[in-house]
Amino acid sequence: MKIAISASGDSTTVSAVDFDTFWGRSRYYDLVPGVDLRPLVQAALDGMVDEGGWYSLLAARMDGGIVGTAAVFRDPWYRSRARDDVACFGLVTADGPDVLKALVDATQGVASDHGIATIRGPVNPPRSLLGYGVQTSGYAFPILAGTSVDPPTLADAYASLWENGYFSSSDHYVNLVQDFEKTWAYVAQHEPDRSLAVINPDLNDLGDLPGKVAELMNGTLSYRPDYLATSAERLAHEAQQYRAVPGGEKLLGFYMDGDVLAGGVIMQPDWFQVLRGQHVKAVVGDIYMLAPAYQGRHMMNNFPEYSARVLDELGATYYEHASIWDGSKAIQSTVKNGYASVSREYLVFEIGE
Numbered sequence: 104m105k106i107a108i109s110a111s112g113d114s115t116t117v118s119a120v121d122f123d124t125f126w127g128r129s130r131y132y133d134l135v136p137g138v139d140l141r142p143l144v145q146a147a148l149d150g151m152v153d154e155g156g157w158y159s160l161l162a163a164r165m166d167g168g169i170v171g172t173a174a175v176f177r178d179p180w181y182r183s184r185a186r187d188d189v190a191c192f193g194l195v196t197a198d199g200p201d202v203l204k205a206l207v208d209a210t211q212g213v214a215s216d217h218g219i220a221t222i223r224g225p226v227n228p229p230r231s232l233l234g235y236g237v238q239t240s241g242y243a244f245p246i247l248a249g250t251s252v253d254p255p256t257l258a259d260a261y262a263s264l265w266e267n268g269y270f271s272s273s274d275h276y277v278n279l280v281q282d283f284e285k286t287w288a289y290v291a292q293h294e295p296d297r298s299l300a301v302i303n304p305d306l307n308d309l310g311d312l313p314g315k316v317a318e319l320m321n322g323t324l325s326y327r328p329d330y331l332a333t334s335a336e337r338l339a340h341e342a343q344q345y346r347a348v349p350g351g352e353k354l355l356g357f358y359m360d361g362d363v364l365a366g367g368v369i370m371q372p373d374w375f376q377v378l379r380g381q382h383v384k385a386v387v388g389d390i391y392m393l394a395p396a397y398q399g400r401h402m403m404n405n406f407p408e409y410s411a412r413v414l415d416e417l418g419a420t421y422y423e424h425a426s427i428w429d430g431s432k433a434i435q436s437t438v439k440n441g442y443a444s445v446s447r448e449y450l451v452f453e454i455g456e
């Protein structure tokens with residue numbers, strides 16, 4: 104692994120470090136009470152290498168002491184606006200703009216050494232636990248799997264770099280909290296087309312469902328600026344994790360038109376509650392999708408209704424959609440229609456072509 108050295112001002116140097124050094128100074132060390140993130144982060148990074156990607160861990164030093172840390176990586180499954188050749192930085196600990204700049208400069212240098220000119224971040228592996236985008240509002244909301252947790256000072260540091268023209272572009276994401284009573288009331292007034300059959304996966308015999316879901320996900324979602332592509336094998340593996348939640352397969356609802364997979368709603372339990380062995384009370388809204396032939400027919404209303412019913416059945420009381428890109432106008436109509444509200448906001452920044 105190449106070592107990147109970069110300087111900001113006179114005194115901040117950045118170099119590649121081993122996992123112990125990185126982790127010991129990372130704020131992720133104790134970010135989530137009762138959950139040891141270390142093996143999960145390490146597995147996510149090592150998994151990228153196993154699949155043909157790479158990563159490097161960096162520490163910024165000032166006067167000999169570590170003042171910030173970050174990871175830079177190429178996840179072979181990551182797609183940004185259908186582009187493959189994009190690296191990411193993430194898992195950032197930095198007190199101020201100078202340290203942040205020194206770290207991001209260095210991540211860019213590492214990406215460039217790997218022949219990649221475009222870098223985006225923050226993206227925090229594993230995203231299903233640590234989310235992506237720097238948090239810019241909603242700091243009082245509870246820690247939730249799949250959602251970045253950052254101190255306000257970090258948003259200030261990014262804002263300072265943005266104002267100085269350091270980044271080429273940014274993408275805005277919101278989290279949305281769903282109100283169940285208002286959902287029922289809205290759906291009662293706007294009956295969706297219920298002609299499609301809803302199925303849940305049989306976790307003992309997934310059949311050809313993972314292949315169909317992977318095709319639909321990759322086909323409908325890879326236009327987004329931060330998408331993790333998938334495959335039948337990956338989905339089949341991930342589906343098994345839902346065994347940890349009694350009735351967890353209901354969090355995966357698929358809409359069939361005969362044999363054709365027309366759409367789906369994919370939810371995730373709050374994996375932090377699962378890891379702590381708690382009863383899952385919070386559910387993360389991950390994906391709503393409809394194949395193009397079924398879009399534009401007001402069929403999306405099936406999904407919030409389905410989610411509300413499943414959370415009721417599972418005894419979960421909190422439903423927050425994570426990382427909704429503000430280009431997803433259909434999802435944001437749930438705010439306009441009064442049954443979801445913005446809880447927290449995030450920005451992902453890009454440097455490069």
Ligand SMILES: CC(C)(COP(=O)(O)OP(=O)(O)OC[C@H]1O[C@@H](n2cnc3c(N)ncnc32)[C@H](O)[C@@H]1OP(=O)(O)O)[C@@H](O)C(=O)NCCC(=O)NCCS
Binds near residue numbers: 323393394440
């Ligand atoms: C998200 C998705 C399921 C919505 O389904 P859809 O068939 O396009 O939307 P619907 O016809 O059911 O309309 C739902 C609402 O969104 C609104 N909407 C849909 N597309 C819109 C657009 N481009 N701009 C503004 N509003 C839009 C509709 O007007 C409707 O609101 P209303 O009830 O107030 O009129 C579908 O577009 C999709 O699968 N997109 C690709 C995957 C994706 O991006 N998912 C979101 C991120 S997880």
